[in-house]
Amino acid sequence: MKLRKYFSLTRAGIIESLQFRLATVVMIFGNLLYLIVVYFLWKAIFASSGTDMVNGMTFSDTLIYLVLATALFNFMEMYTVWEIGRNIQSGKIVLDLLKPMEYRRYLFWSYSGTFVTQFFFTFLPTFIVVAIVTHGAITFGFNLVFFVISVIMAVAINYSIDFLVGTICLYTESIWGINIMKQVIVLLLSGATIPIAFFPEPLKTIVYYLPFQSIYNAPLTLLLDGNSKPDTTLITLGTQLIWCVVMLVLSKLFWKISLRQITVNGG
């Protein structure tokens, strides 16, 4: 009964996202281009290194990592900061706050339909193609289960960070700058553009203590590591869980405090 109201938002989201087909085609084309560049760039890097293994990763490992990171990015990126910022500027946020649902949940569930369509139209095809093309580089075992659990937590962490940053817009009323800062930091420090294994030493340790690596690096290393030791898996998932809880609480608290700040121009 309680979930019904959320799923009705999901359904509306699915229908809405199916309307924008041209956008999807252009996006797929853009991603394809990006992957081509990534492929040749890393091929050149591995060719000039002289060894098959750089920083514990082979060429196909790196490629799978980066391709799936892109697929995960498309799947997880919810443009929450934009959405909140625009709603603040236009005043629409007042209407959303009146809804009989917490704003944080409302925003998440109204986007969840896109999760479903993105999963079936971009993530799953990419995953299957990668699994076939690299034949055997992805092991099919328990790591898939861990991967799924890890991705679910990654979605929660990513959303909480987005929501936290979006809340800042209540104070600044500036969207572009805040959003670009968040995007740049998350993409770099989560390992979405370069696998964290390639980071130089002090930076690598610092990055492991930050929440961002739980978004892309954690699920992808769990997936690639076919027969990992139980304790490494446990540590990775445990770290994610901690960040998940911390970020959820933080974003919730910050929103609650900030809501007193809100000034809406018109609406």
Added chain:
Amino acid sequence: MKRKGLGFYLRIYRKILIQDIKSKMSYRADFIISTIGMIFTNIAGFVSFWILFRNFPSINGWNYYEMLFLYGFSLISLTPVQCFFDNNWSLRTYVYSGDFIKYCFRPINLFFYYQSEVFDIKGLGQLAFGVGTLIYSWNKIGLAVTPLMLLKVILFLITASLVMIALQNAAAATCFWIQNSFYVLDLVLKFKDYAKYPITIFSPVFRFIFTFIMPVAFIAYYPSLVILRPDAVPILSWLSPFIGCLFFWLSYKFWMYSAMKYSGTGS
């Protein structure tokens, strides 16, 4: 109508520029945050570049400092599009809402008037970053500093910048034909990330595509060869200034042709 001279347009540009900066300054917080965001983007770009290439003595025959030269060159040649042509991003909203019609009623060049309305100061940070990188790598490679060299660099930088401007003009002008040109602009925006790599890392097919179909290689690679590899400059490098001008002229014609088809929304 008498043709207006260059001096006339420069005078007008100065006047519009002052008004634009005044209006930007009234949103001081947004301006400062956006500037910081832009600096963040540049730093993150540089950090990922450093992480990638610091391990390897050379990639595909390009050493670290030569890669850095390419990177700095691309940053500088991508600055004008950011500073002077940022209003292209708003074009689709003006066209959609009908406000574009106001530009059509001025007795000056439509394209000039439209683009002159916004000057994006954020781009200057990128310029400073690019110049710093270029000077640093110039020193490290041990290139001579002669008036001829400087003249060459400046000439090739200016003409190279026209390529990206042309791509963006053409992408923005598609909004006169299709409803939502954001995706086209966004796709073209991604191209500029590929400008900083030597084109030789790609396979012949993609070398052809990046030279003739999506001419990103003219943003940094071909013009840089004139400075970095003075003994073996391919014909395309010498042609690149003309290609830059040609692309710009074509995009201007396309932009104007599309704008002339605009009939307003009736409001």
